[in-house]
């Protein structure tokens with residue numbers, strides 16, 4: 001039996017992990033959120049590791065309010081960087097694996113072909129910058145640190161774009177959504193399955209180093225507008241959804257115009273097929 005610490009377990013990804021946990025009868029999940037384990041406290045992190053035997057950490061805790069981070073840099077930095085440092089040190093000391101989650105917002109979006117794990121990063125937002133620092137520290141401060149970058153996460157859990165669109169389509173007759181930001185939505189339940197498969201692979205191949213960055217999203221490419229349009233079609237909504245350019249939807253944080261991932265590395269390693277984004281979206285919408 002492997003003891004897996006899940007931080008931020010009541011967040012979107014944490015709940016998605018709970019929903020697939022039964023697939024891994026040999027994993028004993030230790031779910032914590034801020035109340036049980038505040039990862040911004042180095043003392044709390046160290047005390048937790050002293051008190052509980054841990055074989056791996058899935059760090060699902062993060063500061064994810066992209067626009068708010070522009071004026072709340074201190075807390076975003078604490079959670080997305082400093083806390084990762086504490087987790088990396090503690091898990092390395094106790095010989096536990098570490099999986100840190102990161103984002104497509106580490107890229108500036110000026111690319112025009114799917115980003116690989118070795119492509120240059122250049123975040124355009126505070127959120128992206130703090131997540132990039134978190135990636136670096138997970139890799140540098142843990143000899144086997146793993147980072148999974150994902151994009152446009154949605155699910156039946158927590159707050160996300162798909163749920164927001166459903167609410168707005170019920171409230172409004174017209175909705176404007178940007179069509180000049182292109183990426184790939186990711187169903188958090190698919191990501192949770194892939195992260196646990198990666199962990200399983202690691203436990204089964206203890207002598208092989210898996211350290212480094214991996215890209216994971218669903219398959220396909222779309223814009224936020226097209227994402228909204230597919231949601232509208234699935235719901236059978238009559239809301240008039242209009243495409244707009246980003247300058248017509250000003251936000252405090254600048255988002256990448258293009259953030260599609262190349263996912264070959266994780267697909268080759270695990271031998272997995274990743275679901276197409278609209279297939280997973282239909283599964284999720286049937287649960288909302």
Ligand SMILES: NC(=O)C1=CN([C@@H]2O[C@H](COP(=O)(O)OP(=O)(O)OC[C@H]3O[C@@H](n4cnc5c(N)ncnc54)[C@H](OP(=O)(O)O)[C@@H]3O)[C@@H](O)[C@H]2O)C=CC1
Nearest residue numbers: 008010011012013034038039061062064101103150152153
């Ligand atoms: N959401 C998205 O679209 C994307 C997310 N990601 C990454 O995926 C990961 C998971 O994101 P997601 O599940 O959506 O995020 P959520 O915001 O849904 O969940 C984050 C969780 O962290 C908890 N938390 C906050 N502060 C602390 C603390 N000090 N100690 C412990 N826990 C804390 C939150 O609790 P509380 O609610 O009480 O604050 C919440 O439960 C993150 O690393 C994120 O950067 C990457 C790409 C896209």
Ligand SMILES: Cc1cn([C@H]2C[C@H](O)[C@@H](COP(=O)(O)OP(=O)(O)O[C@H]3O[C@@H](C)C(=O)[C@@H](O)[C@H]3O)O2)c(=O)[nH]c1=O
Nearest residue numbers: 064066103104150151152153161176177178224249255
């Ligand atoms: C709600 C809404 C948003 N938009 C735009 C704003 C933005 O450019 C885009 C996405 O909207 P949101 O602000 O909901 O999504 P955002 O918070 O930017 O989502 C990001 O979250 C972080 C945590 C990540 O790591 C990213 O991968 C990504 O998922 O859609 C519209 O055009 N119309 C709307 O009605």
